[in-house]
Amino acid sequence: MVKYKTREEVEIIKESAQILGKAHGEVAKLIKPGVTTLELDRVAEEFIKDHGGSPSFKNFNGFPSSLCISLNENVVHGFPSDYELREGDIISVDCGVFYKSFHSDSAYTYPVGKVTAEVKQLLQVTKESLHKGIEKAVFGNRIGDVAYAIQNHVESFGFGIVRELVGHGLGRDLHESPEVPNYGKRGKGPVMKEGLVIAIEPMINMGTRKVVQEADGWTIRTADRQPSAHFEHTVAVFKEGTEVLTTHKFIEENIKF
Numbered sequence: 001m002v003k004y005k006t007r008e009e010v011e012i013i014k015e016s017a018q019i020l021g022k023a024h025g026e027v028a029k030l031i032k033p034g035v036t037t038l039e040l041d042r043v044a045e046e047f048i049k050d051h052g053g054s055p056s057f058k059n060f061n062g063f064p065s066s067l068c069i070s071l072n073e074n075v076v077h078g079f080p081s082d083y084e085l086r087e088g089d090i091i092s093v094d095c096g097v098f099y100k101s102f103h104s105d106s107a108y109t110y111p112v113g114k115v116t117a118e119v120k121q122l123l124q125v126t127k128e129s130l131h132k133g134i135e136k137a138v139f140g141n142r143i144g145d146v147a148y149a150i151q152n153h154v155e156s157f158g159f160g161i162v163r164e165l166v167g168h169g170l171g172r173d174l175h176e177s178p179e180v181p182n183y184g185k186r187g188k189g190p191v192m193k194e195g196l197v198i199a200i201e202p203m204i205n206m207g208t209r210k211v212v213q214e215a216d217g218w219t220i221r222t223a224d225r226q227p228s229a230h231f232e233h234t235v236a237v238f239k240e241g242t243e244v245l246t247t248h249k250f251i252e253e254n255i256k257f
């Protein structure tokens with residue numbers, strides 16, 4: 001069952017998303033060789049709590065951290081450690097904020113220092129595919145229209161689309177209906193109605209789309225150990241237009257690539 005949101009509820013999610021966006025911005029300031037991923041987690045958690053929110057992921061199904069940190073061949077659901085970032089790494093930072101009973105969810109993948117042209121293209125194309133998906137997330141369209149837009153863009157570059165993990169509705173719960181896959185057919189799937197709030201989150205691999213789960217029980221990585229990128233926004237669909245509730249603005253003020 002899809003739980004459609006009122007304008008008032010969406011306004012609260014937007015407030016949650018502002019805290020989230022700024023927490024991402026604080027993390028962005030620290031991304032450089034030598035910083036540990038635990039330090040990123042600490043800074044994000046502190047910022048979220050200082051602003052009246054709580055980190056959505058911490059203790060979610062037993063997840064240990066406020067951030068999902070997925071490096072290089074890790075796709076999603078990795079967690080922070082004492083690993084120090086190195087020049088040439090890519091790092092996906094996924095974060096959620098719970099504020100006034102509503103969640104927001106967004107992710108960004110950063111290059112650490114200089115990365116290869118191929119990796120840069122992977123990041124660029126994944127981010128573009130998120131925006132292609134958002135363009136199709138409009139009232140009266142179907143989820144398949146979003147999925148197809150992402151797939152069509154990504155596959156034209158020969159990259160692999162992870163199928164085992166998908167975007168999702170969200171609101172009072174971090175994961176709600178419907179599922180929002182990153183591959184699919186135009187005109188298929190649920191119709192997007194007034195008040196639908198979804199997280200769109202392409203997870204794109206440089207090589208095979210196949211993934212495996214690490215022995216830690218959380219981290220998902222590419223089967224061929226080639227790099228993977230992940231970008232995510234939370235959006236709300238209304239007749240008058242779709243609103244992107246989360247923001248990467250505070251990240252992009254702090255990085256250049």
Ligand code: MG
Binds near residue numbers: 096106
């Ligand atoms: Mg997320």
Ligand code: MG
Binds near residue numbers: 168232
């Ligand atoms: Mg999500």
